[in-house]
Amino acid sequence: MVPEKQSQNFRQRWLPHPLLTLTLVVVWMLLLNSFTLGGFLLGTVLGVLIPIATSHFWPGRPLLRAYGKMMAFLGIALWDVLVANVMVARLILFRRPESLATRWVAMPLELRSPEAITLLAGTISLTPGTVSSDLSADGRTLLVHCLDAPDAEVAVRDMKSRYEARLMEIFP
16 A cells, blocks of 8 residues: 555544544633643543544535635624624614514525535524524525514625625635
8 A cells, every 4th residue: 555545544544524633622722721731632532532433424524715715704703793792782772672673584595515504504693683593495595583684685685795705705
């Protein structure tokens, strides 16, 4: 067997998802809130074993076109969460409940990647004032509840341009 092929098989067997392994180790260390050799070793063991145990649930890795655009997307989403917190607080504190234009909106999707749709739905739900509630059986429409959306078309257009368009650049 060619050494390159052997190292690839070794990596696929022991590190099926290296980014997940790294993430698990980092999260473990953050949860411990201190750095000890024993904690690091246990985090590393968990970071290796959990992806191995769950690898059959991950038939294929999502393909990303641009990691830089993914980081930019995460920055935008984080900013939107902060801004929406202030806006929702203002709505709750200074507006009468009956003046809010709460509504359900159906957002047609151009995304086809399950990972991209999941990221879109999660981003919408994490942004205060909106919650993604359901995905149609064909995966082409996302049902979103908006706390205050006077115009449903504007709300859909904003979500599509702010999040979906960026995700289409990231996921094939």
